[in-house]
Amino acid sequence: MKQFLRLNLLIFGVLIIIGGLLWWMKPPFVLPVIDALTGEGSYSFAYPWMFAALPVLIPALVAVYVRVKNQHVAVMAYTRDDVLGTAPKSLRQRLIGLPIVLRVAAVVALTFAAARPQAAYEETREIDGMDIYIALDxxxxxxxxxxTExxxxxxxxxxxxxxxxxxxxKVVLKEFVQRRxxxxxxxxxxxxxxxxxxLPQFPLTIxxxxxxxxxDQLQLTDLN
Structure with missing residues (x-):
């Protein structure tokens, strides 16, 4: 239980520290996420409530990790007590906590994807031209x-x-539109x-x- 709590506190602490640093530094790749979370700018999340699952998913993931880890405890016998403290740690031992960190990062990334980040852009186009309205018999x-004969x-x-x-x-009209x-x-x-x-066929458009x-779809039988 203590190990479970320690791991949860460690993971949430790391996430809070990293999130705080990114919020403070505001690197370019994080700005869209900040805009979406604050509701400012052109970015937003379609399903922001998906983030409410993180406080449940992360502890559950840690609990499974701790349970599996405790079921596979390696036991080594030493002839001298001082050997245990002086024996060098292998790379595998040093990275023993990496899998759970990567799993938590994957859950966070999937949650962001499930929240569907969106971007809205406004574009204003200035065009020159005239309005041409055609009346076709x-x-x-x-x-x-x-x-003639x-x-x-x-x-x-x-x-x-x-x-x-x-x-x-119809041929002349299509040539006329193609020139436009x-x-x-x-x-x-x-x-x-x-x-x-x-009968209005279509409004003014470009x-x-x-x-x-x-x-091309017009037929004389449409009105006769």
């Missing part, structure tokens, strides 16, 4: 193919399917489609990948 008239025959001979007004509009993406500034693009009634995908 999706009425039945967009099924019309604007080609000669152009239709030529397309048929070449095995090409002629595009109607709506399909041409390649420029150094950012124009926000929004769209409303209409037939008998108008997410050009999503804009291209939404344009």
């Amino acid at each position: 999706m009425s039945g008239s967009m099924r019309t193919i604007d080609l 000669t152009e239709l025959r030529q397309a048929e001979l070449e095995g090409r399917r002629p595009l109607n007004r709506f399909e041409v509009a 993406r390649e420029r150094p500034w950012s124009d926000r693009i929004g769209m409303t489609v209409f037939a008998r009634n108008a 997410d050009y990948s999503t804009v291209l995908w939404l344009i």
